[in-house]
Amino acid sequence: MLFSWDYLLQGFGTALSLQNLLYAFIGCMIGTLIGVLPGIGPSSGIAILLPLTAVLAPTPAIIMMAAIYYGAMYGGSTTAILVNIPGEASSVPTALDGYEMAKQGRAGPALGIAAISSFVAGTLGIVGLTFFAPALANFALAFGPPEYFSLMFMGLTLVISLSGRAILKGIISMAIGLLASLIGQNPLTGAARLTFGSTELMAGINFISVIIGLFSIAEVMVDVEEKIKAINMSKVRDVFPTWADIKRCIGAMLRSTGIGFFMGLLPGCAPSVTTFVAYDVEKRVSKHPEQFGHGAIEGVAAPEGANNATSSAGFVPLFSFGLPTAPSMAVLLGGLMMYGLQPGPMLFKQNPQFVWAVIASMYIGNVMCLVLNLPLVGMWARIAIIPFPVLGPIIVICSLIGTYSIRFLAFDVWVAILFGIIGYFMRKLGYPIAPMVLATVLAPMLETSLQQSLLISQGSPMTFITRPISAVFIGLAILSLVRGFWKQMKSQAPEVAEEEES
Amino acid sequence: MKTQKSADIASGCFLAFLGLVTIFAATKITGGLEERLPPRTLPYVVGVIISISGALLAIRSWRLRGENPPIKWPDRAGTIRVIVTIVSLALYLALMDFIGLPLSTFLYVSFSVWYLGKYRIWYPLLIGFLSGAISYVIFIYLLELTFPVGPFLTR
Numbered sequence: 001m002l003f004s005w006d007y008l009l010q011g012f013g014t015a016l017s018l019q020n021l022l023y024a025f026i027g028c029m030i031g032t033l034i035g036v037l038p039g040i041g042p043s044s045g046i047a048i049l050l051p052l053t054a055v056l057a058p059t060p061a062i063i064m065m066a067a068i069y070y071g072a073m074y075g076g077s078t079t080a081i082l083v084n085i086p087g088e089a090s091s092v093p094t095a096l097d098g099y100e101m102a103k104q105g106r107a108g109p110a111l112g113i114a115a116i117s118s119f120v121a122g123t124l125g126i127v128g129l130t131f132f133a134p135a136l137a138n139f140a141l142a143f144g145p146p147e148y149f150s151l152m153f154m155g156l157t158l159v160i161s162l163s164g165r166a167i168l169k170g171i172i173s174m175a176i177g178l179l180a181s182l183i184g185q186n187p188l189t190g191a192a193r194l195t196f197g198s199t200e201l202m203a204g205i206n207f208i209s210v211i212i213g214l215f216s217i218a219e220v221m222v223d224v225e226e227k228i229k230a231i232n233m234s235k236v237r238d239v240f241p242t243w244a245d246i247k248r249c250i251g252a253m254l255r256s257t258g259i260g261f262f263m264g265l266l267p268g269c270a271p272s273v274t275t276f277v278a279y280d281v282e283k284r285v286s287k288h289p290e291q292f293g294h295g296a297i298e299g300v301a302a303p304e305g306a307n308n309a310t311s312s313a314g315f316v317p318l319f320s321f322g323l324p325t326a327p328s329m330a331v332l333l334g335g336l337m338m339y340g341l342q343p344g345p346m347l348f349k350q351n352p353q354f355v356w357a358v359i360a361s362m363y364i365g366n367v368m369c370l371v372l373n374l375p376l377v378g379m380w381a382r383i384a385i386i387p388f389p390v391l392g393p394i395i396v397i398c399s400l401i402g403t404y405s406i407r408f409l410a411f412d413v414w415v416a417i418l419f420g421i422i423g424y425f426m427r428k429l430g431y432p433i434a435p436m437v438l439a440t441v442l443a444p445m446l447e448t449s450l451q452q453s454l455l456i457s458q459g460s461p462m463t464f465i466t467r468p469i470s471a472v473f474i475g476l477a478i479l480s481l482v483r484g485f486w487k488q489m490k491s492q493a494p495e496v497a498e499e500e501e502s
Numbered sequence: 503m504k505t506q507k508s509a510d511i512a513s514g515c516f517l518a519f520l521g522l523v524t525i526f527a528a529t530k531i532t533g534g535l536e537e538r539l540p541p542r543t544l545p546y547v548v549g550v551i552i553s554i555s556g557a558l559l560a561i562r563s564w565r566l567r568g569e570n571p572p573i574k575w576p577d578r579a580g581t582i583r584v585i586v587t588i589v590s591l592a593l594y595l596a597l598m599d600f601i602g603l604p605l606s607t608f609l610y611v612s613f614s615v616w617y618l619g620k621y622r623i624w625y626p627l628l629i630g631f632l633s634g635a636i637s638y639v640i641f642i643y644l645l646e647l648t649f650p651v652g653p654f655l656t657r
Contacts, residue, residue, distance in 0.1 A: 168559045175555065178544070394629075397633060421588065459538045494571070
């Protein structure tokens with residue numbers, strides 16, 4: 001058994017040490033800040049800080065990274081409600097009713113219910129993580145290289161098929177991500193590939209440069225296009241919703257937790273997808289659907305609950321299979337690998353102290369985020385209206401410094417700038433970014449497991465379909481691609497990817 | 503590339519070409535032919551996927567008869583702002599090795615804040631100075647990371 005109450009209690013013991021509490025708190029602060037600020041998302045935030053945390057031990061570093069991720073889910077609602085600017089794509093549905101409530105003078109209760117719903121769903125999501133992840137890891141103990149290859153292949157195809165109405169663009173995005181990570185030396189043989197004689201390219205392209213370029217630099221480039229308009233912020237009076245408000249939202253919180261958590265287990269179902277689904281479901285089950293879009297408080301509770309439940313659920317496949325479901329999870333996976341930790345069933349077996357400390361810290365971090373977001377909401381709102389001409393260059397500097405500190409090579413920063421330009425054009429032309437990020441991070445593992453599988457099977461690719469678990473994954477992968485193509489072929493609309501959660 | 507259709511045709515053709523270049527480059531990869539998965543196999547496969555998908559995208563878009571939304575390109579002033587941002591980033595990076603991280607940060611931030619915000623000159627200079635000073639204190643002095651310090655400062 002990979003779960004026991006003793007492990008969980010030991011995890012709490014580690015997470016409650018002064019050092020780990022401090023890093024969880026720093027993570028929650030940075031995460032909330034990232035969530036509040038438009039123009040920087042959790043993926044780029046974690047990627048920027050990843051190289052700088054190399055001085056820390058793995059447990060506090062990953063506790064902080066995880067806190068940044070779920071902290072960002074809390075912060076995104078603040079600007080969505082107060083100024084109608086969602087800090088993250090997942091907060092777009094929150095703005096629909098949250099901003100309406102703010103215009104009606106009820107900004108405080110909207111912010112309050114957003115924080116409470118985030119806390120309830122986040123905590124229930126972590127309860128799910130506590131029991132689901134070890135159970136799935138137990139199942140994954142039977143996996144060999146062919147199963148891992150098929151699982152990662154399925155993960156990539158699901159991300160592609162769920163990336164809106166752009167299946168071909170999704171495939172291209174994934175292939176370019178793979179291409180970028182193939183540059184350099186073959187992981188097993190050391191043979192040089194696609195280096196064109198360049199010594200810099202021999203060292204390969206670091207995935208952190210790619211992610212910072214695609215998210216951080218490209219986002220700033222999109223933002224500098226527009227002249228910044230003046231922002232009118234609604235006044236915040238009392239952030240505590242009434243008991244009647246809370247009672248009205250209990251159903252929405254629980255439903256959105258279920259939707260967010262179970263959808264969040266699937267690769268490609270990022271918070272930006274699940275929040276819209278939760279909002280739509282809430283509107284359908286409501287006795288007053290006509291109030292949605294005009295300041296219905298459940299319209300705030302549902303998406304805020306869903307995005308926090310999804311963020312907790314994302315850790316289940318990450319910890320039990322080593323499979324990231326969203327770009328932020330891919331960056332976290334990179335962080336784990338940087339510390340020599342291989343996520344998957346062996347993580348629970350070989351490093352139980354680490355994995356349970358991170359899970360326990362998430363319970364504590366959710367309480368911290370609630371405390372940070374209820375009384376301090378006015379402060380976050382003020383930070384959020386820092387003018388872009390000041391914020392943009394500072395984001396760029398942090399991104400470049402973060403990229404430079406990976407290997408202290410200017411080459412990595414040039415790569416980030418190049419991928420910033422690529423990311424800018426991808427956004428403009430409607431190419432999804434998530435498949436590229438996931439492919440870049442997963443490529444080395446994908447290639448290694450493919451090589452090992454072929455070695456074991458003496459070169460026969462039939463190993464992927466003769467082993468039952470692997471065959472199921474391959475079948476699901478083909479099914480998701482065929483379904484995506486079918487939908488695309490029936491449509492007469494051009495290929496345009498939907499807004500993505502970073 | 504004003505509309506989605508023309509942009510998809512152009513980008514599809516470009517990607518089909520990029521895929522062909524990848525296939526050609528993969529043929530130059532030597533060694534390991536006796537292995538189960540020779541080092542050139544995956545680049546080949548990826549090149550084929552890119553070129554076929556790019557070509558399919560271009561053909562599908564060319565044949566498409568339906569809605570054709572415009573691409574939201576920036577206006578002239580916006581385009582200039584994007585270009586200036588990229589050029590100033592490149593200059594920041596090129597200068598960093600010679601004048602060090604703090605000074606190049608000061609110059610980049612001061613210029614960008616002034617250029618994007620059109621504030622009075624003291625304000626961008628103040629933000630630039632603070633950014634340069636913080637970058638020195640945190641990354642060079644406290645974390646002792648090996649960033650270039652430049653000729654005027656010491657570690």
